[in-house]
Amino acid sequence: MKGTIRLIRRFLLLMVCVVPVLFFLNLAMFIAYTWRERSDNGGWQAAIKVGEELSLGSDGQYHLSAAGQQELADYDAWAILVEDGTGDVVWHSEGLPEEIPLHYSAAEISWYTRGYIADYPTTVGSRGDDLVILGHPKTAYWKMMWNSFDYGMIAGLPRMLLSFLLLNGALAFLIYMILGTGILRSVKPVVQGMEALPEQDVHVREKGFLSEVAGAVNRVNEKLRAQERALRKRENARAGWISGVSHDIRTPLTMVLGYAAKLEEDVSLPEEARRKARVIRLQSVKMKNLVGNLNLASKLEYQMQPVRMEELNLTAVLRQAAADFANEDLEGRYPIDFRCQEGLGACRMRGDRELLQRAVYNVLSNSRQHNPEGCSLFMELWTETGKEGKAGKARIRLSDDGVGVSEEQLETLRSTPHYMMDGGTGVQLRHGLGLLIVRQIVTAHGGQVRLDHGPAWGFLVEIVLDILWPNSGTDTPS
Amino acid sequence: MWYYYLREVLSMEYDYLKQKRILLVDDEEQLRELVASILTQEGYAQVRTAGTVADALSLAEAWKPELAILDVMLPDGDGFELLSKLRGKGDIPALFLTARGEEEDKFQGFGLGADDYVVKPFLPRELLFRIAAVLRRSYKEECPRVKLAACELDFERAEVLRGEERLPLTAKEFELLGALYRNAGRIVTIDGLCEAAWGDNPYGYENSLMAHIRRIREKIEENPSKPVSLLTVKGLGYKLVLAGK
Numbered sequence A: 001m002k003g004t005i006r007l008i009r010r011f012l013l014l015m016v017c018v019v020p021v022l023f024f025l026n027l028a029m030f031i032a033y034t035w036r037e038r039s040d041n042g043g044w045q046a047a048i049k050v051g052e053e054l055s056l057g058s059d060g061q062y063h064l065s066a067a068g069q070q071e072l073a074d075y076d077a078w079a080i081l082v083e084d085g086t087g088d089v090v091w092h093s094e095g096l097p098e099e100i101p102l103h104y105s106a107a108e109i110s111w112y113t114r115g116y117i118a119d120y121p122t123t124v125g126s127r128g129d130d131l132v133i134l135g136h137p138k139t140a141y142w143k144m145m146w147n148s149f150d151y152g153m154i155a156g157l158p159r160m161l162l163s164f165l166l167l168n169g170a171l172a173f174l175i176y177m178i179l180g181t182g183i184l185r186s187v188k189p190v191v192q193g194m195e196a197l198p199e200q201d202v203h204v205r206e207k208g209f210l211s212e213v214a215g216a217v218n219r220v221n222e223k224l225r226a227q228e229r230a231l232r233k234r235e236n237a238r239a240g241w242i243s244g245v246s247h248d249i250r251t252p253l254t255m256v257l258g259y260a261a262k263l264e265e266d267v268s269l270p271e272e273a274r275r276k277a278r279v280i281r282l283q284s285v286k287m288k289n290l291v292g293n294l295n296l297a298s299k300l301e302y303q304m305q306p307v308r309m310e311e312l313n314l315t316a317v318l319r320q321a322a323a324d325f326a327n328e329d330l331e332g333r334y335p336i337d338f339r340c341q342e343g344l345g346a347c348r349m350r351g352d353r354e355l356l357q358r359a360v361y362n363v364l365s366n367s368r369q370h371n372p373e374g375c376s377l378f379m380e381l382w383t384e385t386g387k388e389g390k391a392g393k394a395r396i397r398l399s400d401d402g403v404g405v406s407e408e409q410l411e412t413l414r415s416t417p418h419y420m421m422d423g424g425t426g427v428q429l430r431h432g433l434g435l436l437i438v439r440q441i442v443t444a445h446g447g448q449v450r451l452d453h454g455p456a457w458g459f460l461v462e463i464v465l466d467i468l469w470p471n472s473g474t475d476t477p478s
Numbered sequence B: 001m002w003y004y005y006l007r008e009v010l011s012m013e014y015d016y017l018k019q020k021r022i023l024l025v026d027d028e029e030q031l032r033e034l035v036a037s038i039l040t041q042e043g044y045a046q047v048r049t050a051g052t053v054a055d056a057l058s059l060a061e062a063w064k065p066e067l068a069i070l071d072v073m074l075p076d077g078d079g080f081e082l083l084s085k086l087r088g089k090g091d092i093p094a095l096f097l098t099a100r101g102e103e104e105d106k107f108q109g110f111g112l113g114a115d116d117y118v119v120k121p122f123l124p125r126e127l128l129f130r131i132a133a134v135l136r137r138s139y140k141e142e143c144p145r146v147k148l149a150a151c152e153l154d155f156e157r158a159e160v161l162r163g164e165e166r167l168p169l170t171a172k173e174f175e176l177l178g179a180l181y182r183n184a185g186r187i188v189t190i191d192g193l194c195e196a197a198w199g200d201n202p203y204g205y206e207n208s209l210m211a212h213i214r215r216i217r218e219k220i221e222e223n224p225s226k227p228v229s230l231l232t233v234k235g236l237g238y239k240l241v242l243a244g245k
Helices: A002-035 A044-053 A066-075 A106-114 A151-155 A157-196 A211-264 A271-301 A314-328 A353-370 A407-415 A433-444 B002-012 B029-042 B053-063 B079-089 B103-111 B124-138 B171-182 B190-198 B206-220
Strands: A054-056 A062-064 A078-082 A089-092 A120-127 A130-135 A310-313 A336-340 A348-351 A377-384 A392-400 A448-453 A459-467 B021-025 B046-050 B067-071 B094-098 B116-119 B145-147 B152-154 B159-162 B165-168 B187-189 B230-233 B237-240
Touching (some): A044 A054, A044 A066, A044 A120, A044 A130, A062 A066, A062 A089, A151 A157, A157 A211, A211 B029, A211 B124, A271 A353, A271 A433, A314 A336, A314 A348, A314 A353, A314 A377, A314 A392, A314 B187, A314 B190, A348 A353, A348 A459, A353 A377, A353 A392, A407 A448, A433 A448, A433 A459, B021 B029, B021 B053, B029 B046, B029 B124, B053 B079, B067 B079, B079 B094, B116 B124, B124 B171, B159 B206, B171 B206, B171 B237, B187 B190, B190 B206, B190 B237
Parallel strands (some): A336 A377, B067 B094
Antiparallel strands (some): A120 A130, A310 A348, A377 A392, A392 A459, B145 B152, B152 B159, B159 B165, B230 B237
């Protein structure tokens, strides 16, 4: 929805910018157009010139010089000279229309000089005290007859213009807002519906001019939900199946494991038989781990494993996982060296204690599984201060000095999905579930896992997790 | 090899616990047979089994078991239900034995006051350890003296016996030794020990813990700088080794 509001705001801003631009553009065009108008607008200069070019001959007749004639021709105008005092026309140019009177009263003169004589727009000049009137073609000019304004109005012109502009702007804004809100009201539910589509069930009312789009959103929603249900059902079936199988396998496996252990310690049996019983026991333990891992991995993958977040001490979790592991190692073939950052007492974070413990335990037992002859395990924990208010990080480094992995194996481990998560049947993809679970658990905690070669040799797993404390180097826990 | 070690550890001093009446309830006959044989072989003298809730209840009525090992899924009910009924007649420690490793089950079991929970499949030694731990915890007042390499621990009187000498244990030392003894032969983490001695928010007591451990060693070890009973597992925690290892 934020996006839509941003869109409306952007359009509004665009409008606010466009209006002044349009205003100035119009002003510029008006100026450019009127610029070319001559300053002797309406032929006033011509009348003056004609007055100047008139001369009184010795015969008592008036003559217009050639330049004056030319001026009249240029304007396609006629001219008359009205004598001062009498009001008689004492001279006129050739081709004077017949309807032009040859005598004028003072009142007529005041009228005609301002406006028209028989619809011919006039301009006036003088020759001495006499009046020169030029008559222009009827369509040459449009004259303003009452060309005076109140002084107050002219004085208030800037204010008036400004208020006109503001009023226009406000009106435009209002109209836009009304239209915009109307559009928004019909767009909003549709947009909200579309935005909510990936997460939840959506129904948009199919009304207004976007009813078709709303209908399409509803149809997409139905399709998505149906697919989601089908997928969920399939995932549940799959996880349920795995859980069922692992449940059913547990009881028989208990007996295999139990009797194998009993046979192994039965001193009345030959050594060879007890050795075989030991193999059965060891393999059964592997199956036991596999069953547990398979169940947990499928639950984590399909989000059926509840992640119970609580505030915990990561140091304690690591120690407990290592202790659980060491308690199983009765023969002492897998010594663990746990090192903590100097002075780090507690390392607090939010997480699921059991799952995190399981992740660390899985890394350790992965080393055990790949190094049946025994190896040393190293567990290190140090913290990094969070920058700019971000959470601090805990870095857990679990490594061994065992056989390690080749470059190709490492690449495969890093890049290929586990067969459980992959539809393919590629045998080369099959690697242990243990590390998959580590990745799943760490991902569920928003952390990262890195697989690498050990510092000198062997294998290394680095886990990075967000922590609550210490988030700065010097604080002490409260 | 591990098995002998464990047998030795478990059989040394707790014969009084081996006399406890243990009721095993599981619908799978062969499994009952297996677990019962593991227990009797271990020296537990009184083990009886039942396949249904009804049988278990009538047996409990007549025989008054002192520990119940229960399967969650039974033909005529479930183990949780059975435990509430058993508890209605008197307090009895219980350990669940089940193929259902689901988290919810675990919480339900502990909510009813189950003392422990073992998910199938399990190794015999795992089961024996859990049973021994539950018994030690539940019947600690009957606790006799525990033999260590250089002394004996008398939990009843909170004392260390060295020859004729009797050294009293402080409250913290008693708590720490108790936690170590309940997990004898296993590593108890620094955090686990701090929690046992200082409660729920055991941060920042590591130095105190070291001091207490030092004092305990002075009381129980022949040579406190070369401990043989209370061992340090570097970086992780401590382990109490009983005599005869």
